[in-house]
Amino acid sequence: MVEAWPNNAELLLAASQGFSSFASIFGEDEDKEYAKLLYGKGKQYALRALERRGFNDPLRNPLDEFKEGLKELGKKDIPYLFWGATCWANWINLNLDSMEALAELPRVEWMMKRVLELDEGFYYGGPHLFMGIWYASRPKIAGGDLKKAQGHFLKALDLGQGKFLMAYVYYANSYARKTLNKDLFLSTLQKVLEAPDDLQPELTLLNTVAKKKAKESLNRVEEYFE
Numbered sequence: 680m681v682e683a684w685p686n687n688a689e690l691l692l693a694a695s696q697g698f699s700s701f702a703s704i705f706g707e708d709e710d711k712e713y714a715k716l717l718y719g720k721g722k723q724y725a726l727r728a729l730e731r732r733g734f735n736d737p738l739r740n741p742l743d744e745f746k747e748g749l750k751e752l753g754k755k756d757i758p759y760l761f762w763g764a765t766c767w768a769n770w771i772n773l774n775l776d777s778m779e780a781l782a783e784l785p786r787v788e789w790m791m792k793r794v795l796e797l798d799e800g801f802y803y804g805g806p807h808l809f810m811g812i813w814y815a816s817r818p819k820i821a822g823g824d825l826k827k828a829q830g831h832f833l834k835a836l837d838l839g840q841g842k843f844l845m846a847y848v849y850y851a852n853s854y855a856r857k858t859l860n861k862d863l864f865l866s867t868l869q870k871v872l873e874a875p876d877d878l879q880p881e882l883t884l885l886n887t888v889a890k891k892k893a894k895e896s897l898n899r900v901e902e903y904f905e
Contacts (some may be wrong), residue, residue: 681724691728691761695721697805699766704888711773725763732756737763737786745786749793761805764790768809771817790812803882804838808846814851828854842879844871844889852896853885861904862865868893 681687681694698721702714726737734748734756748839752760768787774780791813794806811831817823832850839846847867855864872892878886 680816685727686731688731689758691724691731692762694851695728695766696758696762697721698724699762700885702769704885713829715770715773718766718773721766722763722770725735725759725766728759729756729763732759734759738783742785746789749789749857752793754797757794757801760790760794760797761801764794765805765809766864799834800838803840803843804835804846805843807835807838808843811835812849812853815857825854825858841870841874843873843882844886844893847871848889848892848896851893856903859904861900864903865897865900868897872897 681690698717702717702721729737732752734752735744737745737748740748747840749760764787767783771780771783771787791806791809794801795810799806808831811828813828814822814824814829814831832846832854835846835852847870851864851867855861855867863904871889874886874890876887877883
């Protein structure tokens, strides 16, 4: 459909979201090279969608113009910003040996911060979940901050009302493990396993994957906290 209507922003967005979700569920843990290709494709679609929304060349636009351009995007542009930043960040995370990819990090951060300004509750508190992972995964010298990370994780869990189970998995693996908080790690993942299978119909697949990942993490608890 994208090939048939290459300038349709909504189709480009759907393709971006699809590639991102598929990579995170089926590709990232088992085949990083394949996941890299999937996220890269999702990133391309997302950036093309943003251009169709009037955001000028997000990849090459000078940084000051990039920041100014974000201010012109409003609530109708939130899905494009959110999925664009998500795909872009995941692609960078799998290309950490590339200075060119690392140089793109500020653009991703500004995009998601713009989403936070516009609607912090979008996609079950997704912007806060993103920022929680963002602050937890970076070294302190590069802006990492575990206190800020925890604040964002807790806000995401609150806004998501416990429906998006992957948020708990990320909180356990990105924060509890990093702070060596074994009790928090165990209790957080246990919530995932105890959640009803039909918690949120539209999230059934993602929540099923979350339960699988929670079990895998719990099976490695002694390794993580030896």
